Amino acid sequence: MLIGQGAAHAEGEVVEAAELLGAGVAKALLGREVLPDDLPFVTGPIGLLGSKAGDNMIRGCDTLFVTGTSFPYSEWLPDEGQARGVEIDIDGRMTGIRYPMDAHLVGDSKETLKALLPLLRRKEDRGWREKTGKDVEEWNAMCRKRAGQNFGGTINPEAVAAELSPRLPDDAVLTADSGSGTNWWARHLKLRKGMQTSLSGTPATMGPGTPYAITARFAHPDRPVIAFVGDGAFQMNGMAEMITVKRYPDRLSGPAPFVFCVFNNQDLHQVTWEQRAMSGDPKFPGSQDVPDIPYAKYAELIGLKGVYCDKPKKIGKAWEEALAADRPVVLEFKADPEIAPIPPHTMAEQGKKAAKAAVRDPEGAGIAVKGARQKTTELAEHLPGRHP
Numbered sequence: 009m010l011i012g013q014g015a016a017h018a019e020g021e022v023v024e025a026a027e028l029l030g031a032g033v034a035k036a037l038l039g040r041e042v043l044p045d046d047l048p049f050v051t052g053p054i055g056l057l058g059s060k061a062g063d064n065m066i067r068g069c070d071t072l073f074v075t076g077t078s079f080p081y082s083e084w085l086p087d088e089g090q091a092r093g094v095e096i097d098i099d100g101r102m103t104g105i106r107y108p109m110d111a112h113l114v115g116d117s118k119e120t121l122k123a124l125l126p127l128l129r130r131k132e133d134r135g136w137r138e139k140t141g142k143d144v145e146e147w148n149a150m151c152r153k154r155a156g157q158n159f160g161g162t163i164n165p166e167a168v169a170a171e172l173s174p175r176l177p178d179d180a181v182l183t184a185d186s187g188s189g190t191n192w193w194a195r196h197l198k199l200r201k202g203m204q205t206s207l208s209g210t211p212a213t214m215g216p217g218t219p220y221a222i223t224a225r226f227a228h229p230d231r232p233v234i235a236f237v238g239d240g241a242f243q244m245n246g247m248a249e250m251i252t253v254k255r256y257p258d259r260l261s262g263p264a265p266f267v268f269c270v271f272n273n274q275d276l277h278q279v280t281w282e283q284r285a286m287s288g289d290p291k292f293p294g295s296q297d298v299p300d301i302p303y304a305k306y307a308e309l310i311g312l313k314g315v316y317c318d319k320p321k322k323i324g325k326a327w328e329e330a331l332a333a334d335r336p337v338v339l340e341f342k343a344d345p346e347i348a349p350i351p352p353h354t355m356a357e358q359g360k361k362a363a364k365a366a367v368r369d370p371e372g373a374g375i376a377v378k379g380a381r382q383k384t385t386e387l388a389e390h391l392p393g394r395h396p
């Protein structure tokens with residue numbers, strides 16, 4: 009199953025359908041909050057920001073059941089003809105546009121699932137579900153391993169998310185900007201029931217991480233709100249938005265944690281890596297460098313709290329300090345800009361496969377055939393940077 013934001017409020021029905029079908033469930037990023045990540049059959053995200061467990065499941069499935077998502081990256085879906093397809097979408101124009109579906113169910117996810125559930129027969133062979141659960145465990149172990157690495161005493165940004173994950177306050181609202189931090193946000197933060205999330209899903213634009221968090225706080229002044237923002241995006245609009253935070257102390261500065269986590273890597277890192285991986289281009293400092301600004305000090309200067317961390321061993325403490333603060337916090341991590349925001353499974357396994365495929369392709373055009381996945385993977389292993 010692949011679910012998205014349209015399945016919000018259909019948690020119970022999705023779980024029941026997955027249970028009956030012996031299915032695992034992957035989540036498009038905007039549908040992250042629909043199911044918590046601590047269910048053993050939830051594989052987390054798919055796609056370039058995804059998990060290996062999700063990728064194995066979606067690309068290896070015999071039936072793809074999509075509900076409430078227009079997840080656009082069809083190169084991350086099964087090969088055409090490999091799987092039967094069933095899709096629920098509230099907009100009939102959207103069904104079947106990413107993958108050829110056998111059944112198009114036009115309607116609200118919850119109501120349609122409710123009508124469908126009595127018609128589903130329980131799958132007695134539970135092998136697929138067990139394999140998915142095992143893949144999820146392996147993936148989580150791999151994430152822990154990667155987050156545990158640091159190089160030359162610099163902060164691995166994966167560890168920033170991994171250290172926050174077990175410290176996430178109940179009912180937190182989590183926003184992300186568009187950048188490499190979105191990868192760590194998607195892969196290393198394990199949501200629990202009751203948490204909410206948002207980011208710029210379809211346009212994937214820079215800039216929303218900070219204002220989305222502010223909006224969430226206006227809407228829910230008593231809930232913890234945490235934003236993941238790159239330094240490029242924070243310079244674009246986030247720093248000015250701190251003045252908005254200062255402007256409404258009565259509505260935004262309650263006792264619940266309110267944290268803007270800024271990844272200071274002095275780089276437009278996500279795109280630097282896309283250029284490396286997709287075009288084989290080295291970093292071009294003229295377009296990619298971001299000036300070093302003391303974000304935590306800036307927060308202090310304008311009357312908010314600033315917490316600065318540049319030591320891998322202090323990441324957990326820095327989070328605790330930020331989460332315990334009585335004011336909105338800018339939590340600045342000096343992050344290693346050489347950690348690739350490319351999923352490890354893409355780098356290791358598919359990279360080899362893609363390279364092989366390209367060699368065997370009679371037209372020599374294999375690299376272009378499958379879009380970003382192969383373009384990325386084919387080159388990734390030969391790139392500079394820190395591979396596990």
Ligand SMILES: Cc1ncc(C[n+]2csc(CCOP(=O)(O)OP(=O)(O)O)c2C)c(N)n1
Binds near residue numbers: 185214237238279298
């Ligand atoms: C408005 C806008 N401009 C450019 C992009 C392309 N883009 C996506 S991520 C990114 C880099 C973000 O840099 P930063 O905020 O520093 O985060 P990092 O990737 O370094 O963690 C860029 C340029 C975009 N998505 N939206």
Ligand SMILES: [Mg+2]
Binds near residue numbers: 271272273275276298
């Ligand atoms: Mg950056």
